[in-house]
Amino acid sequence: MSCEQETALALHAAGRRSTTPRIKVASALQHAGGHLTAEEIHALIQETDHQAAIALSTVYRTLETLKEIRLVAEADGGPRATYEWVDREHPHSHLMCRACGREAMLPPQFVAEFASRIEATAGFEVHLDHFVVPGLCADCRATEGRA
Amino acid sequence: MSCEQETALALHAAGRRSTTPRIKVASALQHAGGHLTAEEIHALIQETDHQAAIALSTVYRTLETLKEIRLVAEADGGPRATYEWVDREHPHSHLMCRACGREAMLPPQFVAEFASRIEATAGFEVHLDHFVVPGLCADCRATEGRA
DNA sequence: GCCCGTCTTGCGAATATTCACAAGAGTACA
DNA sequence: TGTACTCTTGTGAATATTCGCAAGACGGGC
Known part of the structure; x- marks a missing residue:
């Protein structure tokens, strides 16, 4: 409870x-x-x-x-x-591949550092609790390169 | 044309x-x-x-x-x-305040560096062409602090 | 320039999401 | 504890977005 x-x-x-x-x-x-x-x-x-x-x-x-x-x-x-x-103890973000749809974990410290740079320069409090970064995973990049 | x-x-x-x-x-x-x-x-x-x-x-x-x-x-x-x-010559992202709705420009190099760290470690090609970061602007943080 | 196979479009219908408003429930205060 | 005030909810309808399918348009090869 x-x-x-x-x-x-x-x-x-x-x-x-x-x-x-x-x-x-x-x-x-x-x-x-x-x-x-x-x-x-x-x-x-x-x-x-x-x-x-x-x-x-x-x-x-x-x-x-x-x-x-x-x-x-x-x-x-x-x-x-x-x-x-949102798990406050273990915040996490994802990498999502636009080609195959798979998700991977994004190292939380990358997001944390990105956020703190913005806060330091702009005074803006960043809310990226659970953030999905789109793109292409390594496998699909290789496949596309070949195709 | x-x-x-x-x-x-x-x-x-x-x-x-x-x-x-x-x-x-x-x-x-x-x-x-x-x-x-x-x-x-x-x-x-x-x-x-x-x-x-x-x-x-x-x-x-x-x-x-x-x-x-x-x-x-x-x-x-x-x-x-x-x-x-998407303007390929001048890519840009935004900071958007959840309280007042105002938008501010996010320095493109912050996004670029964030993306290149991910690419370097995960081999993942990041597609953040025009990315909206939610949060609280400096003004609204001050107001909330007071309230 | 014409033909064929495939990708796109338009239409209408299905679905997901938001909205407006009256009724009901939570909270502060006496 | 009771009361009043305001925030939330439920309902039903409005709106935004997606989907399925048949007809039409694009592009490669002759």
Whole structure:
């Protein structure tokens, strides 16, 4: 239950109310792990809680709210947006290949240094919690070179 | 007319056909400058060319194609996606404040160095042509601190 | 210049996401 | 604990974006 208390605290700290739908969406994302679409989150909540269903539009709004207070990150890349819980202890970003679709981990210190350079020069606080860098992986570059 | 020839060449180089809708969409983005939604591009083409209208779904597909061959970059951030022509001579990225919505320029060499570190260590070719970094600008940080 | 195979387009329909507004729930304060 | 104020939710509708398929256009080879 401590996860849920953490979510509630973070909401209060941001001046937002702690409500049942918010706790449920956050909880679903935390426990499922990985990338989920709004639809999947909605279904997951219905399964867990047959009684108190929440509306799909509420899921979307709630995800927007959780994104604003940086508990959740959105990762586009396709017809449907996906969402992931932000692990504050282990922030990470991805490299995503546009050719084969595979994802690789991006060393967090690269992002951290990039962010701190921007903060130092522009005074801008960078929010790259879970950031997807598009490009071509080494394998696909080799293939394209040959083709 | 050289802009249009450039677009045609880039399409051919990527193994895509050079068609009227593609040239028109590219041309609209080049000449309008700045961020346009699909709807705006569509309207712009209708105004310029009363005769040969193109379908909105074609505008979407065409933008997807131009994005793939990196002539165009998409910048989300809102209910509607916006698109911008990529200026190969002057690549640039933005800092966008989540609180006030203002945009600032991000020094291109920061992005370039970030990209080259990734390429050097992972062999991954980074495609950050026109990249929007979310966060909080100096002004809004000050305001939030006070609040 | 013409023909063929393949890539694109236009159309209409399906899907994903956002919006408006009235009803309901959380929080601060007495 | 009760009350009032404001923020959130649910509902249904509006909007943005994607998809499937048949017809049309591009480009290579003759």
